[in-house]
Amino acid sequence: MSAESPDKNEHYLRVFRRRFREWRGQRPFWAGLLTVLGGIPIAYFPYASLKFGAMTVNLATTAGAGSLIIGVLLITLGLTMWFQAVVRVFAGIAAILLALVSIPIANFGGFVVGFLLALIGGALAVAWAPGVPPAEPAKPVARDGDPDGAGATDTHAGPIINAHGWRNSAG
Structure with a gap:
């Protein structure tokens, strides 16, 4: 390798990290991540079985299907924020509304954890604006x-x- 071809000498992890940083800067990355992480406990907890020694606790409720739908929609909205940044305001408002609806339907919004993550993710998506070129x-x-x-x-x-x-x- 010669000194005149620095791209060939660069380590592939460094290239991947730089490209990921550029990709992340062009979209509401943290908003999407928090929304996806908020949808997971909302969808998971109604179907979870906790074991304490010999005792099994089921958290299944009558609203299991509703919480599954809300959780899957929140995960979909989070991915939409990543891959379709143009609709970030719609996705953010929808995430906020679904997080609020999850309180009475999905075990207090995934025991408040999913509710807070989805609510903050939706707010970040609404507030995010693309950067101005230099x-x-x-x-x-x-x-x-x-x-x-x-x-x-x-x-x-x-x-x-x-x-x-x-x-x-x-x-």
């Missing part, structure tokens, strides 16, 4: 006697103010 560097401004701006070193178009707070006559 601004282009300013072009030099032409000064008196230099019509093409070739000798100009000033990059702002405002008046020039000296150290005493007075405006220069050139600006």
Whole structure:
């Protein structure tokens, strides 16, 4: 490998990490992750069986199907936030509403854990906005006697103010 081909010398984990960071920055990643994590306990707890020694505790309720639907919808909305960032506001509002509906239907919203995760994830999705691309560097401004701006070193178009707070006559 030569020094002129740095991409070939780069470790594949570093490349994967950089690409994942770029992918993550273009969408509401944490909102989607929290929404998916909020849907899991909401869908899981009504069908769970806990064992304490010889005793088995079933958490099955009459609203098991409703909690399964809410949990699967929250997981789907979280994945939608990742892969279709354009509909993030809809997905966020729907996640908030489903989290609120899960309180009476799905064992207090997955014992409040799923409710809080889905509620925060939905709020993050609604609040997220795509980043602004970096601004282009300013072009030099032409000064008196230099019509093409070739000798100009000033990059702002405002008046020039000296150290005493007075405006220069050139600006």
